[in-house]
Amino acid sequence: xxxGKPGMRRASExxxxxxxxxxxxxxxxxxxxxxxxxxxxxxxxxxxxxxALLFSLTNSDLTKLVLALKPSDRRYWIxxxxxxxxxxxxxxSPAEEREGLLGLLDERARHEVNALLAYSxxxxxxxxxxxxxxxxxxxxxxxxxxxLRKLARQSLGxxxxxxxxxxxxxxxxxxxxxxxxxxxxxxxxxxxxxxxxVTLQEDVPQEQVSRIFAETDLVxxxxxxxxxxxKGVVTVDDIVDVVQEEATEDIQKFGGMEALxxxxxxxxxxxxxxxxxxxxxxLFLGEMLTATAMSHYxxxxxxxxxxxxxxxxxxxxxxxxxxxxxxxxxxxxxxGEVELRDVFRVLRREIGAGFAMGGGLALIGFTRVVxxxxxxxxxxxxxxxxxxxVALSLVGVVMFGTVTGGLLPFVLKRVGLDPASSxxxxxxxxxxxxxxVIYFTVASAVLHGTML
Amino acid sequence: xxxGKPGMRRASExxxxxxxxxxxxxxxxxxxxxxxxxxxxxxxxxxxxxxALLFSLTNSDLTKLVLALKPSDRRYWIxxxxxxxxxxxxxxSPAEEREGLLGLLDERARHEVNALLAYSxxxxxxxxxxxxxxxxxxxxxxxxxxxLRKLARQSLGxxxxxxxxxxxxxxxxxxxxxxxxxxxxxxxxxxxxxxxxVTLQEDVPQEQVSRIFAETDLVxxxxxxxxxxxKGVVTVDDIVDVVQEEATEDIQKFGGMEALxxxxxxxxxxxxxxxxxxxxxxLFLGEMLTATAMSHYxxxxxxxxxxxxxxxxxxxxxxxxxxxxxxxxxxxxxxGEVELRDVFRVLRREIGAGFAMGGGLALIGFTRVVxxxxxxxxxxxxxxxxxxxVALSLVGVVMFGTVTGGLLPFVLKRVGLDPASSxxxxxxxxxxxxxxVIYFTVASAVLHGTML
Numbered sequence: 001x002x003x004g005k006p007g008m009r010r011a012s013e014x015x016x017x018x019x020x021x022x023x024x025x026x027x028x029x030x031x032x033x034x035x036x037x038x039x040x041x042x043x044x045x046x047x048x049x050x051x052a053l054l055f056s057l058t059n060s061d062l063t064k065l066v067l068a069l070k071p072s073d074r075r076y077w078i079x080x081x082x083x084x085x086x087x088x089x090x091x092x093s094p095a096e097e098r099e100g101l102l103g104l105l106d107e108r109a110r111h112e113v114n115a116l117l118a119y120s121x122x123x124x125x126x127x128x129x130x131x132x133x134x135x136x137x138x139x140x141x142x143x144x145x146x147x148l149r150k151l152a153r154q155s156l157g158x159x160x161x162x163x164x165x166x167x168x169x170x171x172x173x174x175x176x177x178x179x180x181x182x183x184x185x186x187x188x189x190x191x192x193x194x195x196x197x198v199t200l201q202e203d204v205p206q207e208q209v210s211r212i213f214a215e216t217d218l219v220x221x222x223x224x225x226x227x228x229x230x231k232g233v234v235t236v237d238d239i240v241d242v243v244q245e246e247a248t249e250d251i252q253k254f255g256g257m258e259a260l261x262x263x264x265x266x267x268x269x270x271x272x273x274x275x276x277x278x279x280x281x282x283l284f285l286g287e288m289l290t291a292t293a294m295s296h297y298x299x300x301x302x303x304x305x306x307x308x309x310x311x312x313x314x315x316x317x318x319x320x321x322x323x324x325x326x327x328x329x330x331x332x333x334x335x336g337e338v339e340l341r342d343v344f345r346v347l348r349r350e351i352g353a354g355f356a357m358g359g360g361l362a363l364i365g366f367t368r369v370v371x372x373x374x375x376x377x378x379x380x381x382x383x384x385x386x387x388x389x390v391a392l393s394l395v396g397v398v399m400f401g402t403v404t405g406g407l408l409p410f411v412l413k414r415v416g417l418d419p420a421s422s423x424x425x426x427x428x429x430x431x432x433x434x435x436x437v438i439y440f441t442v443a444s445a446v447l448h449g450t451m452l
Numbered sequence: 453x454x455x456g457k458p459g460m461r462r463a464s465e466x467x468x469x470x471x472x473x474x475x476x477x478x479x480x481x482x483x484x485x486x487x488x489x490x491x492x493x494x495x496x497x498x499x500x501x502x503x504a505l506l507f508s509l510t511n512s513d514l515t516k517l518v519l520a521l522k523p524s525d526r527r528y529w530i531x532x533x534x535x536x537x538x539x540x541x542x543x544x545s546p547a548e549e550r551e552g553l554l555g556l557l558d559e560r561a562r563h564e565v566n567a568l569l570a571y572s573x574x575x576x577x578x579x580x581x582x583x584x585x586x587x588x589x590x591x592x593x594x595x596x597x598x599x600l601r602k603l604a605r606q607s608l609g610x611x612x613x614x615x616x617x618x619x620x621x622x623x624x625x626x627x628x629x630x631x632x633x634x635x636x637x638x639x640x641x642x643x644x645x646x647x648x649x650v651t652l653q654e655d656v657p658q659e660q661v662s663r664i665f666a667e668t669d670l671v672x673x674x675x676x677x678x679x680x681x682x683k684g685v686v687t688v689d690d691i692v693d694v695v696q697e698e699a700t701e702d703i704q705k706f707g708g709m710e711a712l713x714x715x716x717x718x719x720x721x722x723x724x725x726x727x728x729x730x731x732x733x734x735l736f737l738g739e740m741l742t743a744t745a746m747s748h749y750x751x752x753x754x755x756x757x758x759x760x761x762x763x764x765x766x767x768x769x770x771x772x773x774x775x776x777x778x779x780x781x782x783x784x785x786x787x788g789e790v791e792l793r794d795v796f797r798v799l800r801r802e803i804g805a806g807f808a809m810g811g812g813l814a815l816i817g818f819t820r821v822v823x824x825x826x827x828x829x830x831x832x833x834x835x836x837x838x839x840x841x842v843a844l845s846l847v848g849v850v851m852f853g854t855v856t857g858g859l860l861p862f863v864l865k866r867v868g869l870d871p872a873s874s875x876x877x878x879x880x881x882x883x884x885x886x887x888x889v890i891y892f893t894v895a896s897a898v899l900h901g902t903m904l
Contacts, residue, residue: 027667031789056667149633160612160629177612177629181601214692215479215508219671237688240666240695247699248783254706255779256772264784265797269804276776277809280850283772284813288820290764295830301757308753308760312742312884315764316771320708320735320880324728327707331700332716337483345717352721357729361736368740378747398732428772432764 021045023053030061031265039068051080058241059085060262063092066101075104083109084129084238087116124209125202127242128223128232133162137172137190144189145180161220161233164193169229171199171222199224202231206242211336213239250334253420254327256283286429290315293433297440304451306379307443310390311436317361318397318435322427325350325405330419333409343410350406351399358398362391382450389443396442397435404430473497475505482513483717491520503532510693511537512714515544518553527556535561536581536690539568576661577654579694580675580684585614589624589642596641597632613672613685616645621681623651623674651676654683658694663788665691702786705872706779708735708880738881742767745885749892756903758831759895762842763888769813770849770887774879777802777857782871785861795862802858803851810850814843834902841895848894849887856882 026041026049033041042050042065054077057065066074066089078086078101086105090098090113102110112130119125133151135144148162162180164173173193198216200209200223212221213236220235249259258275260267294301294311301308329346332338338346369387373379379386405427409419412426444452478493485493494502494517506529509517518526518541530538530553538557542550542565554562564582571577585603587596600614614632616625625645650668652661652675664673665688672687701711710727712719746753746763753760781798784790790798821839825831831838857879861871864878896904 055669145633177633181597181629181633210692210696213689214696217507217689217693219687219689235671236692237665237669237671240662240688240691241669243692243695243699244662244666244787247695247703248787251699251703251706251779251783254703255776255783257776257780260780263787263789264780265790265794265801269801272801273805273808276773276805277812280769280772280776280809281812281816284765284769284816287765287768290768291761291820294761294764298757298761298830301753301760305750305754305757308763309743309746309750311760311763312746312767312888313736313739315768316739316742316880316884317732317736319768319771320732321728324707324709324732327703328709328712328716331703331707335696335700335715337715338717342717349717349721349724353725353728356725357732360729360733364733364736368743378750428768432768436764 021049023049023056026053027056030057031263035064035068038065042069043073050077054080059088059092060266063089067093067097074101078104079106079109082129083112083131084116084127084232087113087126088121090117091121119202122206123202124200124204124206124223124234125231127206127209127238128234130232132222132230132233134165134230135162135175135189137164137166137188137193139189140186141180141189141192142186144175148177148180163222163230163233164189165230168227171197171224171228171230173197174222197222200234201226207246207334209234210239210243210246214243215336246334250331250420253418254330256280258421283428286426287432289429289433290436293436297436300440300444300452304443304447306386306451307389307440311439313365314390314393314397314439315432315435317394318401318431319428320401321354321357321398322401322405322431325353325402326409326419326423326427327405329406329409330423333413333419340410340413343407346406346410347403350402354399354402355395357402358395361398362394365394366391380451382447385446385450389439389446392446393435393439393442396438397431400434400438401427401431404434473501475501475508478505479508482509483715487516487520490517494521495525502529506532510715511540511544512718515541519545519549526553530556531558531561534581535564535583536568536579536684539565539578540573542569543573571654574658575654576652576656576658576675576686577683579658579661579690580686582684584674584682584685586617586682587614587627587641589616589618589640589645591641592638593632593641593644594638596627600629600632615674615682615685616641617682620679623649623676623680623682625649626674649674652686653678659698659786661686662691662695662698666695698786702783702872705870706782708732710873735880738878739884741881741885742888745888749888752892752896752904756895756899758838758903759841759892763891765817766842766845766849766891767884767887769846770853770883771880772853773806773809773850774853774857774883777805777854778861778871778875778879779857781858781861782875785865785871792862792865795859798858798862799855802854806851806854807847809854810847813850814846817846818843832903834899837898837902841891841898844898845887845891845894848890849883852886852890853879853883856886 021041021044023045026045030038042053045053054062062085066078069077078089081089086109090101093101102113105113115130116126133148135147139147144162160177161174162177163171164175166172172190173195174197175189175193179192198212198218198221200212200221202223202225218236220233222233223231225231252259257279260272260275329338366387369379369383369390373383405423408423408426412419412423473493473496475497478497482490494505497505506514514537518530521529530541533541538561542553545553554565557565567582568578585600587599591599596614612629613626614629615623616627618624624642625647626649627641627645631644650664650670650673652664652673654675654677670688672685674685675683677683704711709731712724712727781790818839821831821835821842825835857875860875860878864871864875
């Protein structure tokens with residue numbers, strides 16, 4: 001939602017009877033209603049409540065609801081939305097509906113929405129509201145105030161800043177409503193405005209936009225084109241949704257699947273299975289290499305079956321340490337805390353962490369084998385050598401995990417792939433296969449001449 | 453940062469020479485500077501730049517910087533911060549510094565900060581700014597305007613709304629600066645204000661606060677106590693940081709570690725190893741059960757070594773499907789999309805998804821064994837039975853993974869644990885151990901009388 005809305009749910013002062021359906025009631029059960037029930041519920045809401053509900057829906061819910069309304073209702077409700085929300089709605093509607101939706105708008109809104117549709121939904125241009133208050137630098141403050149008063153009376157939205165543009169629409173500065181409110185008088189806008197603004201180019205991706213908002217704590221950032229002409233404003237309230245969405249996508253990618261684009265329970269069963277099953281199959285194909293690797297050690301296993309017992313323990317330790325490292329590095333990259341040039345600092349840290357943590361696990365593992373042997377003597381007379389093999393392998397496998405998990409995101413980013421969506425499968429496969437090789441190599445060396 | 457800052461980086465109109473250090477320059481290299489270098493850099497910045505830098509730092513960076521300044525500088529800079537930021541700073545300072553920092557404030561700020569320190573940092577009361585504009589309901593609009601003009605001239609912050617309170621400090625409604633700006637005249641504030649506000653109780657946790665902002669698209673929400681008395685305002689620009697932080701914490705927990713409370717490269721090595729190593733050791737202890745489980749099947753492995761080859765493949769498939777399901781459900785819980793009462797809907801979906809995806813992997817696995825056998829005949833004459841064991845186990849293990857991954861977050865939430873931090877270890881251990889049991893049970897049944 002691009003237009004800052006004040007802290008109220010209802011614009012009316014009409015008292016609401018206790019038994020009347022409110023937007024909050026309907027939202028509460030929204031996710032479990034069928035589309036028909038949603039439309040019905042929406043239609044019985046009092047007008048202000050319906051409006052509140054409309055503004056609180058996510059883009060995908062909003063689109064479904066608007067498309068399910070009668071044409072006459074559709075026109076009424078769509079015209080209440082700000083242009084950037086209409087553009088989002090049209091972008092997520094089926095191609096054959098788009099012309100019709102555009103046709104419901106008045107001339108000005110249609111023009112604005114068409115301009116926004118030229119941007120991708122996930123860049124600054126697609127997030128911005130093209131409606132904002134503009135003033136000329138040579139107006140006096142009094143002139144600006146009386147002009148903005150007129151504008152505010154006509155316009156639906158609220159605004160807190162007026163942007164100062166020259167004749168070529170180039171952005172010169174900004175003046176806050178508060179400053180106008182306080183100052184007054186016949187100084188010119190140019191004298192009172194603030195300069196040196198943070199601006200966004202139209203095609204800055206939304207991850208970066210949200211990072212800039214988080215870093216600068218600004219509430220509104222103007223969007224300009226390559227020539228410095230102002231195109232619109234992105235406000236911080238839009239960014240909260242962006243940050244939530246981006247985080248959800250990243251989390252789902254870390255969980256080893258494609259991002260769902262919609263809430264879990266609202267995603268169709270087959271769509272969900274496709275997005276999860278695809279990645280699961282890729283991981284499975286990668287993991288098949290473990291069967292190939294294991295078959296190289298068939299002889300060793302036949303001679304010392306005991307070695308097989310520790311396979312799951314050892315490869316899961318490598319996998320866990322690898323997923324810790326890749327999660328940390330990918331998230332830090334997404335937040336801009338780690339850049340490509342930091343690769344050697346990360347490498348140093350991960351070697352150190354792998355060594356320390358691998359050493360810790362080795363100690364636990366060694367102790368486990370020795371203690372067990374005292375109670376249930378199943379590891380045979382060479383149990384100390386078995387314990388040593390397990391311990392040494394753990395150091396190697398955990399270090400391999402942290403280093404691979406830490407470096408792979410750099411490699412993927414360097415070649416232009418998205419680290420978040422590709423690291424998990426690669427790390428899992430590489431670390432599991434390498435873990436087996438490390439384990440059996442170490443065991444062969446340690447047990448040579450005794451058990452092998 | 454609680455005070456909405458307008459879209460400018462520099463408040464001054466002084467032209468900046470090209471070679472002068474700016475806040476942006478310093479921020480760029482901030483993470484790689486030592487604390488001494490940070491202080492030095494901060495001190496050579498022009499005053500407005502230093503101010504911009506200060507406002508852009510995260511709470512932990514801000515605290516370190518302020519504590520490293522000379523006492524006289526400290527007093528100057530801390531007094532520029534809004535009370536909620538000062539409270540955060542004090543909360544993250546060592547206990548012995550806190551009195552001293554409070555002593556640097558003027559009487560009014562000290563009073564406000566003390567009130568805020570009574571709240572936990574991660575609830576609405578700890579996020580709010582106690583300074584806001586308040587008006588009485590029976591003022592005329594003209595009176596309110598002239599009162600607010602005076603207030604705006606004195607105060608450092610900006611504000612977009614004035615809150616209407618009665619004599620008991622109870623919140624009656626809100627009026628926007630824009631409305632005052634447009635209306636004027638001698639209507640009373642009561643007639644012009646908007647009612648039916650969304651409010652927050654002081655102790656609402658910050659996850660829920662950010663959810664309410666995301667759902668309602670409000671820019672500011674007043675905080676009230678149990679009696680409806682207004683305590684402060686939470687603004688949306690603070691929430692962007694909260695959402696980022698919460699997402700990072702959740703992602704790190706999903707990655708199988710404790711949340712680092714600071715950026716990756718800024719976290720001390722030993723602190724990081726502690727937070728990762730602790731969880732890694734817990735996972736390792738859990739995974740030790742796999743060695744115990746495997747030892748029960750030592751005889752089967754000795755007789756049919758070939759069974760061991762598929763162990764990593766099968767348990768990793770269970771682990772991957774389990775981590776997909778738990779990631780989806782936990783994130784959906786965090787966003788409020790899934791509640792405890794949805795448990796049966798989730799169960800149905802996950803049984804279906806597990807069956808479909810397990811079936812897909814079974815098909816791939818079966819084909820793999822059969823095709824390999826034609827090229828490298830290493831699986832012996834009973835290869836079709838081996839392929840059948842692998843395929844049937846995959847269906848069972850993947851279904852077990854999705855169901856466990858989908859349900860465990862409900863169980864953990866029900867008993868009051870945080871699903872995000874506890875699911876990964878539990879799911880991994882349960883699914884790996886159960887996967888081994890399923891695999892060897894299926895294989896024993898299928899291969900009975902032939903290979904076993």
